[in-house]
Amino acid sequence: MASVESVDRAPGRAATDSTDPDPRRWWALAVIAIAQLMVVLDASIVNIALPSAQADLDISDANRQWVVTAYTLAFGGLLLLGGRIADYTGRKRIFMIGLIGFALASALGGAATNDVMLFGARALQGAFAALLAPAALSLLQVSFTDAKERARAFGVYGAISGGGAAIGLILGGVLTEYVSWRWCLFVNVPIAVLAAVAAIGVVRESRAHGDTRYDIPGAVLVSGGLAALVYGFTQAAEATDGWSDTSTITWLAVSAVLLVGFVIWETRTHHPLLPLRVVLDRNRGAAYVSSLLIGAGLFAMFLFLAYYFQQNLGYSAVKSGFAFLPFSVGIIVAATVASSLMPKVNPRVLLVVGGVLATIGLALLTQIDLDSSWLTLILPAEVLISLGMGLFFVVSASLALTRVEEHDAGVASAMLNTSQQIGGALGTALLNTLFASAVTNWLTDNAGNPNPAEAAIHGYHVAFWVGAGFIATATVLVLLMVNARSKDLSADGMVHVG
Numbered sequence: 001m002a003s004v005e006s007v008d009r010a011p012g013r014a015a016t017d018s019t020d021p022d023p024r025r026w027w028a029l030a031v032i033a034i035a036q037l038m039v040v041l042d043a044s045i046v047n048i049a050l051p052s053a054q055a056d057l058d059i060s061d062a063n064r065q066w067v068v069t070a071y072t073l074a075f076g077g078l079l080l081l082g083g084r085i086a087d088y089t090g091r092k093r094i095f096m097i098g099l100i101g102f103a104l105a106s107a108l109g110g111a112a113t114n115d116v117m118l119f120g121a122r123a124l125q126g127a128f129a130a131l132l133a134p135a136a137l138s139l140l141q142v143s144f145t146d147a148k149e150r151a152r153a154f155g156v157y158g159a160i161s162g163g164g165a166a167i168g169l170i171l172g173g174v175l176t177e178y179v180s181w182r183w184c185l186f187v188n189v190p191i192a193v194l195a196a197v198a199a200i201g202v203v204r205e206s207r208a209h210g211d212t213r214y215d216i217p218g219a220v221l222v223s224g225g226l227a228a229l230v231y232g233f234t235q236a237a238e239a240t241d242g243w244s245d246t247s248t249i250t251w252l253a254v255s256a257v258l259l260v261g262f263v264i265w266e267t268r269t270h271h272p273l274l275p276l277r278v279v280l281d282r283n284r285g286a287a288y289v290s291s292l293l294i295g296a297g298l299f300a301m302f303l304f305l306a307y308y309f310q311q312n313l314g315y316s317a318v319k320s321g322f323a324f325l326p327f328s329v330g331i332i333v334a335a336t337v338a339s340s341l342m343p344k345v346n347p348r349v350l351l352v353v354g355g356v357l358a359t360i361g362l363a364l365l366t367q368i369d370l371d372s373s374w375l376t377l378i379l380p381a382e383v384l385i386s387l388g389m390g391l392f393f394v395v396s397a398s399l400a401l402t403r404v405e406e407h408d409a410g411v412a413s414a415m416l417n418t419s420q421q422i423g424g425a426l427g428t429a430l431l432n433t434l435f436a437s438a439v440t441n442w443l444t445d446n447a448g449n450p451n452p453a454e455a456a457i458h459g460y461h462v463a464f465w466v467g468a469g470f471i472a473t474a475t476v477l478v479l480l481m482v483n484a485r486s487k488d489l490s491a492d493g494m495v496h497v498g
Contacts, residue, residue: 025143027202029153031195032136033160035099037167038191039129040160042106044168046071046122047302048321049181051310056181059115061439062237065432066119068303069230069425074126075133076421077223080273083134083414084214091135091142092205096196098132103192110185121185134414142206166328173321218265218273225258226422230429237433278404278412283488286481287399288419290351290474294392295420296427297362297467297474301385303428304435304460305365305378312370312453323374327386334390342395347489348482350395355475357388362468366461370453392474398489399482431466435459 022028046067054064086094102125109121140157144150175183232251239245266272279285302324309320338350361384367377400416439459443450 022143022204024202028143031198031202032140033157034195035136037160037164038188040164041168044165045172045184047306048172048317049176049184051307052176052181057115061436062234065428067122068428070119070122071126072421072425073226074123075129076418077226078127078130079418080414081219082130086135086138090205090207091138092203094131095135096199098128098135099192099196101128103189106185106188110182166325169321169324173318176317213271215269215271215273221258221262221265225255228255230425233429233433237436278408282481283399283402283484286478287396288415290477291396291416291419292423293470293474295423297470299424299428300431300463300467304463308460326379327382330383330386331390334387335394338391338394342489343486347395347399347484350391351478352475354388354391355471358385359468359472361385362464365464369457402484402488431463434466435463438462
């Protein structure tokens with residue numbers, strides 16, 4: 001899965017203990033890159049391993065999305081809080097806690113004996129990733145004080161992120177096919193331990209000073225509200241009366257109460273998790289909402305294509321990994337092109353072109369059938385989606401920092417990744433529910449001649465159409481809302497694509 005993170009440039013997040021260049025900074029970069037590789041690997045590996053894990057642990061179609069959403073909800077919901085904890089507790093300390101915690105959670109997931117144990121482990125992974133990711137980015141920021149060196153460091157970091165997604169697809173296929181899907185989680189353990197041991201000697205501690213209070217109530221309200229929303233979507237697929245079932249309505253109502261409570265709380269607390277002024281700017285708001293919608297469409301696309309490759313086309317796990325590779329390559333190519341075009345082309349134009357390409361690509365996937373050709377149908381769709389998203393990600397990352405006050409730069413940049421992760425969680429849950437309902441309805445309508453494979457194809461069509469609708473909506477949103485010009489875009493946000 002492609003993700004974009006912008007690096008915080010706020011002065012308040014700079015190292016306070018020293019402004020001198022860290023003599024071990026290049027070794028620190030190697031350690032941080034290893035940690036980032038692990039996080040990126042974990043995201044892409046799981047997509048390939050999920051069909052095998054579902055069969056092994058007897059996970060229902062309605063609940064399988066929790067393997068993805070448990071991680072993304074915890075990661076997205078706690079990311080802003082994790083950044084503050086890293087700043088004030090100590091970035092090196094939190095980096096190491098994140099590594100060890102991620103390793104333990106991965107080991108727990110690899111040893112899972114049932115679906116609940118796997119879901120819980122994935123949520124723990126997400127929680128520790130919410131500590132690890134902002135700590136790693138902040139450590140790079142404070143370790144490299146020279147602008148040229150910093151650019152080189154983030155270039156290496158971005159290359160690791162971009163290449164890591166592709167490596168994860170292949171490695172996930174190899175491990176799943178020749179060892180076990182469990183090793184797609186176990187593989188994090190040696191990587192994390194190696195990085196943690198190396199960090200002891202080469203990473204320098206730093207922390208920010210000032211108001212160190214944390215918005216714990218805000219984090220609980222938003223995380224609880226999002227979890228209730230996803231659970232409500234899941235109940236709609238499992239409950240007898242679907243969306244009108246009492247349990248479904250109850251969970252959706254609980255979600256609404258908690259999320260409204262979060263907004264009210266953020267307007268009243270003196271140290272908000274998300275200052276609303278950050279998201280109420282029309283350009284930044286458009287970047288966040290469109291990123292949420294893009295995440296909803298893309299995360300689900302990976303989920304359903306993984307199942308289509310392995311269960312309908314009969315691909316091995318390794319072949320499935322290679323079948324996704326053009327997407328990773330396209331993202332990197334388009335992101336590179338977008339970076340060179342941004343100073344010359346109106347950002348709204350780049351965003352709309354990217355959205356249109358991705359929408360067409362997802363719409364193209366609605367034409368798949370029981371024996372579609374990867375070369376003539378799926379490959380063109382992957383290329384269109386990846387090129388569109390490469391444009392969209394880079395421009396929206398800069399747009400998210402447009403005209404932002406320096407003291408809000410950290411939360412503004414983190415909010416973009418939060419939007420994508422939460423969008424991915426909500427989209428995966430909702431589209432998986434719509435897929436399950438579509439399959440059930442198709443089998444009911446064709447009770448005289450039931451064909452599970454054809455029912456699944458119908459379900460994929462529904463999911464891909466809705467995903468295309470999400471991206472089309474994001475495209476219309478940026479067309480109507482974005483009024484920033486090329487000269488307004490922030491040059492302070494380093495972007496990585498992974």
